Amino acid sequence: MVRCNAKRGCSTYTYGDYLAYGAYATNALAEVKKKWREFAKQLHDQDPTHSLRMAVSHYYNSRTAAYNGKLFQEDYITCQNRQSIGQVAIKKQNFFVQDTWQMNQNTIVSPIFRVDPSDLFGTNATFNMGLTHNIGGKANRRFKANVGTGYTEPGMGELYYSWEMYAGMPSGMGEGRLGYYWIGNPDLKPEKSVNFDIGIEGENGKTSARINIFHNRIKDYMSTYFTGEVLDFNPPETDWDKKMKWLTPPDMIYSFRNIGKAEITGLEAEVTQQFDEHWSGKLGYTYLHAINKSDPDMPKQLLDKPQHKVDIGVTYENNASLWGDYYIHMLDSNSVTNNGNYLTYDKDGNIQYGFSEKGKWGYQKKTFGLWNILFQKKYRQRLYGILRHRQSF
Template identity: 25%
Template sequence: MSFYFQPTALVGAIAIAMGFSTSVSATTEAQTSAKSSAKSSLSTIVVTASRGEQDIKDVPARLNVINEKTIQQSPVADLPSLLTKEAALSVKQVGGYGQPASVFLRGSNAAHTLILQDGMRSNTATVAGTNLHLIDTTDIKQIEILKGPASVQYGTDAIGGVIQLISKTPTKNSAFTTVEVGEKNTYKSILGVDAAENGYYAQIRGQRLETDGDQIISNQTKKAGFDQKGYSAKIGVDKDNFGLSAEFKENEGHGDYFSNAMPAAYDFTNRLYNIKGDLKLNPNLVWETRLSQFEDKHEVVKGYPSTVTTKQQEIDSNIQWQLNAEHKLLVGVHYNKTEAESLNTFKDDNDSTGYYLQHQYQNDVINTQAGIRVEDNQQFGTHTVGQLAARYNLSPASSIYANVGTAFRAPIVGQIISEPALWGGNPDLEPEESVSYEIGFDHSITSSMTLYGSAFHTQVDNVMVSGALTNWVFENMGSATFNGAELGLKWAQDDFYANAEYAYIQAKNDDEDADLPNRPRQNFNLTLGWDNGHYGVSTSLVAKGKAKDTRDIPGYAAIDMNAYWQVNPHLKTFVNIRNLGDTNYKTAVNDASSYYIASDRQASVGVTFKY
């Protein structure tokens, strides 16, 4: 069963979603779940836009949140699956579980989105982006998606935006276990224990996922299996005048794939170490420091042998000074050392130090954010970036915002090493530099309905590409331009909610005046739901228009469903159906005669026991 994103097909797909009555398998709207926003005055607090806590409605940019309830709806859903429900974000995954996934945020390149885990950079130094498909979400509280440049706050890579995974902090004593089983011999189990008392807390999680996987190439019937296991632990203390926490995560596993039409396989391990502390020097002055390390190892064990490891170490220290009720100042320094190594092939490292300053002004009418960062990179010299943003409240129901910012991306080790030649490294590469503009609005039509929209323009110079005319050696081309607009509607009434978002995105290679590959221009999401706290049913529709590659990739529409029953405070059962229509749609070109294809239908049932 196949859907193509044309007007008639889209209408039919919406009708199917409406017919299944009700809901949103994964609502990624900016304010938290629509139901809770309708029934509660509590605001969604985010940290990614300004590196400090703020109400999402005050952020002078477009920032969306995937909340904890959405993440927990289907434990077997991987991170790429969760991100597909964002209209302005395209995910190109070459197959299903365990297959590489690239994220194109507002049309920008895959390497232009910075991935953070509790503040720690998780992009690797040997591939342009991150091993997004290998990051576990078991202990994640919410995922924040900041659209637009954020190099002032985070340095390199944040040209298109930032995706930050924020882990949970225990608030009470509890223990739980969740088991979900489904088609293709898919199975995931999670065990968790939390303890919290008098400001002290501890948390531990363990998880295991196994699946036979799916066919990943259109002319290859063999399926690609995947399994992973891991655990995480966190301890800390949170008092009025100070806080200190330490966390550790490890995730390892095995995956199958194809290399030149031949079966291959890999093992992987990633680890995160994070120590964070804050000290309130006085009621208006807070000092925060983070020491982190992220390790990523990828070893091909079947096929062309290789072992590639990346280790990043970071120290970030800043002071937040609340000058008065309206003015807040942030000043800090951030150090990153990256080491990358391919066994018996190469070993290289680079370090970078950033100095950043940010000022925020806030009253009942206007919120502003202005910042500057000077980055001193060992290999690529000094870069200065800046940002200026403001949100103006026209009335209690309406606000508008605008921002402008510059950003940069330094070449990674895998793009600059000259030996071995097969890596295509070019030590003469120059960093990419960008400038972005954005305007937007939010308007509450009624107390239960909100309309929002934004328009943006980003130009990136010195874009790094792998040049086919130079034996695939990386080189700088002229520039690329990303233009687009988003329009969304959120509604919540009693136990019902609905969200719709459309994004039009044009990503162009300016030198050739042609669309960049794997970036559909038209993107649409629809979510409908009913949830009374004891029962809930949900449906989501994701539709993407055709995209360019060496040949066109057809558009598609896919539907997910979720239902749950909270039997009592200790027992919850749930059902998930991903890709309800069994749409075997194409995601990328493989070779002259075949495509990579997405996973077909995945139905599963699960249960959670909680004490």
């Protein structure tokens, strides 16, 4: 934790001292009394309208006195919701060699070899072989296939996150929505996979289409997850604090973990139509069967992977686009069942969390859409405007 002191902009007579000895350091030890006098003088010197006797009370009680330009609540948040976990650096590079072989007039083979050296995870090599074949000798009808291996290292965030995504807040009278706090997992392992896909694509006049089938076998699949714990920066100290806790609910702690074995099998299809010289449209569909095959503590369906996804888009020249993505039957990692994202009270007035009843919560399966509008106009430079709207079902 960051130590609070005058150099860091935190009061010498701390909030803990205030809770223990009050605004006047009554019956405090000599060392504590000395800190109180130092802090009172600092407040008085910065604003002489607060007397030495009343300055600390004005700072902590009425919150009318500022210290280094900050009121008490600002200072408290800065000192308490802050952690120092040191420094870290990862040195890594990647090198690849790619070639294209023209096997005959209609067939192209593209091998890729890649090496990823890292001072944290060592050196890993991957290989991919791609094939493109013109069906019946026609360049506008193509068969494509790929087979290869994949490798993905966790980043700085997944390894070392320690940050509040957003704080909890009241969501209704006597109810608070929990915030989100992310903590990294320095024990994460890189993902390794074997990947296959085959597909057909082609064009016919103003219409183009493609369909693709793929299968990925993944070792140490990286997934986010809710730990089942909360982090409270404002723990209640009195019965009144507990009654009002819904105003400042704690944060749900999220982190990252490896799933030993996972498989993702799916189908993608897309059709694009040029209606005239100005307008074009696109319709796409994806089916996913994304499953956890080894971790009994995680859901069978991989989180944040929809079973179905539909893409719809319309474009006017290069100046405006409207497109929507519909996600169907997706386990949302951010939404916990059994009202688990909320702080509530039982009939006796005790704080309760829906997820705290072991075995009675999971992740909500959701269906929702995201609509986007993009405008682009060319003046002396390009200007962009975008609007996003989410529609849940």
